[in-house]
Amino acid sequence: xxAHDKFLWLMGGIGVLLATASLVGWILARRISSESARAVIxxxxxxxRAWWIMVAVFAFAFLVGRAATLVxxxxxxxxALREFLSLTPTRSGDHRAxxxxxxxxxxxxxxxxxxxWYGLFSILIPVYAFLLLPTLSALxxxxxxxxxxxxxxxxxxxxxxxxxxxxPALLMLDIPGYAGQNALLLFYMLLVVQISDVLQYVFGxxxxxxxxxxxxxxxxxxxxxxxxxxxxxxxxxxxWWITPFTWLQAxxxxxxxxxxxxxxxLVLSAxxxxxxxxxxxxxxxxxxxxxxxxxxxxxxxxxFFHLTRYFFTV
Amino acid sequence: xxxxxxxxxxxxxxxxxxxxxxxxxxxxSAPSATQRIYFANHSSHIDTVALWSAxxxxxxxxxxxxxxxxxxxxxxxxxxxxTKGLNAVFIDRxxxxxxxxxxxxxxxxxxxxxxxxxxxxxxxxxxxxxGPFKSGLFHLAQRFPDVELVPVYLENLHRCLPxxxxxxxxxxxxxxxGAALGRIGDESREAFLERARSAVVALA
Numbered sequence: 001x002x003a004h005d006k007f008l009w010l011m012g013g014i015g016v017l018l019a020t021a022s023l024v025g026w027i028l029a030r031r032i033s034s035e036s037a038r039a040v041i042x043x044x045x046x047x048x049r050a051w052w053i054m055v056a057v058f059a060f061a062f063l064v065g066r067a068a069t070l071v072x073x074x075x076x077x078x079x080a081l082r083e084f085l086s087l088t089p090t091r092s093g094d095h096r097a098x099x100x101x102x103x104x105x106x107x108x109x110x111x112x113x114x115x116x117w118y119g120l121f122s123i124l125i126p127v128y129a130f131l132l133l134p135t136l137s138a139l140x141x142x143x144x145x146x147x148x149x150x151x152x153x154x155x156x157x158x159x160x161x162x163x164x165x166x167x168p169a170l171l172m173l174d175i176p177g178y179a180g181q182n183a184l185l186l187f188y189m190l191l192v193v194q195i196s197d198v199l200q201y202v203f204g205x206x207x208x209x210x211x212x213x214x215x216x217x218x219x220x221x222x223x224x225x226x227x228x229x230x231x232x233x234x235x236x237x238x239x240w241w242i243t244p245f246t247w248l249q250a251x252x253x254x255x256x257x258x259x260x261x262x263x264x265x266l267v268l269s270a271x272x273x274x275x276x277x278x279x280x281x282x283x284x285x286x287x288x289x290x291x292x293x294x295x296x297x298x299x300x301x302x303x304f305f306h307l308t309r310y311f312f313t314v
Numbered sequence: 315x316x317x318x319x320x321x322x323x324x325x326x327x328x329x330x331x332x333x334x335x336x337x338x339x340x341x342x343s344a345p346s347a348t349q350r351i352y353f354a355n356h357s358s359h360i361d362t363v364a365l366w367s368a369x370x371x372x373x374x375x376x377x378x379x380x381x382x383x384x385x386x387x388x389x390x391x392x393x394x395x396x397t398k399g400l401n402a403v404f405i406d407r408x409x410x411x412x413x414x415x416x417x418x419x420x421x422x423x424x425x426x427x428x429x430x431x432x433x434x435x436x437x438x439x440x441x442x443x444x445g446p447f448k449s450g451l452f453h454l455a456q457r458f459p460d461v462e463l464v465p466v467y468l469e470n471l472h473r474c475l476p477x478x479x480x481x482x483x484x485x486x487x488x489x490x491x492g493a494a495l496g497r498i499g500d501e502s503r504e505a506f507l508e509r510a511r512s513a514v515v516a517l518a
Contacts, residue, residue: 078484082484082485082486083486085483085485086470086485086486090473092440092473092476095473095476095479095483096479098483099481099482099483102483102484103481281486282337
């Protein structure tokens with residue numbers, strides 16, 4: 001099967017899945033009577049509608065090509081960083097550092113993927129931005145909460161630009177026998193992580209009893225995690241034919257992506273709470289902000305990328 | 315406004331929305347075509363367009379920002395943006411001609427039925443909360459007792475493009491509209507201006 005055929009099968013499958021979800025949501029909405037259930041179902045339906053749009057946007061970018069995919073993820077980073085820094089208290093002395101993050105670091109990081117310069121891609125932010133951003137803030141001569149401000153900006157830049165850029169970085173990898181199909185691997189990783197989120201939500205709502213970290217994230221339960229992780233790993237294994245992996249390797253990679261995704265959701269929930277917010281933003285109806293959707297991806301992507309690079313490239 | 319320049323307001327509104335969101339939050343009042351003076355805290359050059367973008371299209375078409383003549387008429391580019399883009403009303407802050415009432419252009423616009431966007435502090439501040447208000451708002455309120463006075467708080471804009479910086483930082487900003495200021499007969503100028511300022515602060 002060609003990469004194009006695989007893509008069509010995948011999109012067809014997702015289409016059927018979403019159509020089913022829309023249908024179920026429609027039936028539930030007609031049968032519900034209580035006020036609290038109404039809120040849950042309305043939110044569910046809003047989430048499903050948002051999924052249709054997100055899948056359409058991603059599919060469109062993949063079909064147009066590599067440059068469109070890079071631009072799309074640069075925008076994802078842009079919106080995610082905007083949410084992160086909007087919630088972060090900074091002072092006017094940080095203005096230049098933040099300008100640089102938005103208008104220099106984001107384009108530079110994605111341009112490096114476009115040119116395939118792996119070396120600089122992997123150190124631009126952890127090394128150069130790490131040293132440059134606090135310098136810019138220090139030159140503004142405002143020492144009030146200097147370390148906290150600098151640390152928060154660096155953390156935001158790491159998560160929203162560096163980590164998220166590892167999703168399209170999969171396009172850079174040279175995997176033997178898989179030439180021209182890297183976009184499928186990118187789609188695979190996103191799909192596994194997002195399906196895991198959805199299944200954890202569904203299993204949690206249905207069977208969730210034992211809270212894992214009630215202070216940080218009251219909606220995360222043992223039952224939800226086990227059900228979601230198992231289901232998403234199974235789906236990941238069943239989709240081995242769009243990846244360079246065998247089905248057993250696919251199960252392992254999917255499981256790691258799911259596990260990292262769970263940890264990402266947990267850590268970013270803690271960050272969000274420490275910043276005093278419930279949602280990162282409101283740009284994706286039913287889901288919250290961009291970071292509410294990308295929190296798990298931001299932790300899964302770098303690990304998935306490096307494992308693939310270490311074990312499956314020459 | 316001539317038809318061939320319609321692209322500029324659209325571009326301004328689009329850029330500001332893409333950059334900082336500028337989502338409206340109607341807390342104490344609803345969007346309406348009623349003639350109003352919107353008055354807000356002032357901390358950046360984006361403020362005017364942000365408030366303007368937050369209004370519904372048909373309301374925006376009849377709402378004119380007030381711009382300082384000494385600053386915005388300084389060169390052709392600024393003048394072009396402010397007149398063609400925002401359809402602004404100019405106010406002479408420095409009273410270049412002492413015997414002319416600087417509020418007259420504003421009064422003319424109100425008499426024609428337009429709404430106004432006014433920053434009563436008269437200048438941009440580095441803090442988010444507004445400083446003392448100048449008396450222009452008081453005089454306009456007296457001359458036009460039927461125009462609604464709507465307080466507006468612009469959140470986060472002092473972080474986006476603070477005074478003295480060239481490049482904006484695109485943070486999410488919201489535009490909060492409060493309840494129209496009640497009219498109290500025989501209120502002193504100081505009391506009125508302080509009440510108006512507190513109405514903006516209350517939205518913060």
